[in-house]
Amino acid sequence: MRLKRLFLFAVPASALLLLYVFIVPHDANTPESVSRGQDGAQFLEVSIGREPILPLPPAPQLAPEKVALGKRLFHDPRLSHDNRISCASCHDLSKGGTDRSRFSTGINGAVGDVNAPTVFNAGLNVAQFWDGRAKSLEEQAAGPVHNPAEMGSSWDEVVSKLRKDEEYQASFRRVYPDGISPANIAEAIATFERSLTTPNARFDRYLRGEKNVLSRDELEGYRRFVDHGCTSCHQGAGIGGNMFQRFGIMGDFFKDRSPTRADQGRFNVTGLEEDRHVFKVPTLRNVAVTSPYFHDGSARTLTDAVRVMGKYQLGKGLSEQDVRLIVAFLHTLSGEWQGEVLK
Ligand code: HEC
Ligand code: HEC
Structure with a gap:
């Protein structure tokens, strides 16, 4: 009698247990959850934990009249000695804020010795220039004006040219009581x-919670970027720009070349010596x-650059698959300027 009762209870109970294990979805308890990628495919979204990369902070509040004046100056070739080169000649905002050449050409055809970095998001950098010799964007601006291979001019010359322009006189006076000065x-x-920030990169949208905005490959590329240790240096809101590091910590990048002065970097x-x-x-x-890459513009493509980073910064030969996926991830870092994704 007792046995029969137990049996009557046990059968439906185990049926319920089976039903629970095999049929009821368990999303809430597993670290990986199924979601739908941009291409519509189902994929496993790996939870990476605390993100080493932060979304771009909101654009700073800036006086619109100063921004407009600065924009005009940035595009004005009168900042160069021969009135032919502006900041935008080497930092073309329609070319990712660079000139896409290995080395830039300044006045009289002079060719520089380092690759022009982008001006987009430069406000996030700890310091300016590859070797960090300018502490601020204000301090940086004097560099190219005086550089004989860039604009080959001087503040005296620039100020006297701009003072002849009545429109400049008026615009300066509106924002600076003391008018035109270096x-x-x-x-x-x-x-x-x-003001040159580039919000809404697909990766930022992902960080802000749009979990379906990245494809399976892009997400896997991010995971490998983190797992291989790229984020020990490329991190924070700028995904770089917040520290100094040796180029070649796991191998001598300069071994088979004759290093130039610029190759000495922060030294x-x-x-x-440690710099x-x-x-x-x-x-x-x-x-x-923003190709080509590195201070010496020696890497023509992102694929080349990622391989070099694996070898000299991490001491590993990345697999072809690693490189392909990391490059796919790097493409998700393109943000918008004036409402359009940078191309
Ligand atoms: C002839 C080309 C050329 C011109 C003109 C030029 N630049 Fe540059 N710019 C460069 C190069 C090359 C570098 C890198 C130099 C270095 O690191 O030693 C650079 C670096 C910079 C940086 C630092 C970015 C970073 O991430 O470190 C900023 C900001 C910048 N330029 C703004 C300007 C402004 C503003 C002007 C106009 C006043 C200007 N540039 C004119 C070629 C140019
Ligand atoms: C130990 C620090 C460190 C690590 C780790 C590191 N990088 Fe770099 N990365 C740098 C430095 C420093 C440079 C600039 C080198 C130069 O041009 O002198 C750089 C440059 C780059 C550039 C070229 C950017 C440009 O505008 O020229 C890319 C792309 C890049 N790194 C990607 C990666 C990837 C992907 C990984 C992981 C596989 C990685 N980095 C790991 C420090 C690091």
Whole structure:
């Protein structure tokens, strides 16, 4: 009698248990959940934990009149000695804020010795230039004006040219009581540059919770970017730009070349042996549109650059699959400027 009762209870109970294990979905308890990628395919979304990359902060509040004045100065060739080169000649905003050449050409056809970095999001950098020799965007602006291989001019020359322009006189006076001066020119340009942020990269949208905005490959590329340790240097809101590191910590990148002065990096600023070949870690925002790569422009494509990073910064030969997926991820870092994704 007792046995029969137990049996009557046990059968439906185990049926219920089976039903629970095999049929009821368990999303809530598993670390991986199924979601739908951009291509419509189902894929496993791996939870990465605390993100080493932060979304771009909101654009800073800037005085619109200063931004407009800085924009005009940035595009004005009168900042160069021969009135032919503007900041935009080497930092073309329709070319990702660069000139897409290995080395830039300044006045009289002079060719520089380092690759022009992008001006987009430069306001996030700890310091400016590959070797960090300028502490701020204001301080940076004096560099190209005086560089004989870039604009080959001087503040005196620029100020006297701009003072002849009544429109400049009036616009300066509206925002700076003391009118046209080197400090005000630099400040206006720097203010314009701070407006050059590129929000809404697909990766930022992903970080903000749009989990379906990345394809399976792009997400897997991000996972490998983190797992291989790229984020030990390319991290934060700029995905770079917030620290200095040696180029070649796991191998001598300069071994088979004759290093130039520019290859010495931050050593040129501090004179310290430990700073030889140390450079500011560049931002990877919009990196898909700023080829060629590295301070010496030696990597023509992103694929080349990622391979070099694997070898010299991580001490590993990345597999072809690793490189392909990481490059796919890097393409998700292109943001918008004036409402359009940078191309
Ligand atoms: C002839 C080309 C050329 C011109 C003209 C030029 N630049 Fe550059 N710019 C470069 C190069 C090359 C570098 C990198 C130099 C270095 O790191 O030593 C650079 C670096 C910079 C950086 C630092 C970015 C970073 O991530 O470190 C900023 C900002 C910048 N330029 C803004 C300007 C402004 C503003 C002007 C006009 C006043 C200007 N540039 C004119 C070629 C140019
Ligand atoms: C130890 C620090 C460190 C690590 C780790 C690291 N990088 Fe870099 N990365 C740098 C530095 C420094 C540079 C600039 C080198 C130079 O040009 O002098 C750079 C440059 C780059 C560039 C070129 C950007 C440009 O605008 O020229 C890319 C792309 C890049 N890294 C991707 C990666 C990837 C992908 C990984 C992981 C496989 C990685 N990095 C790991 C420090 C690092």
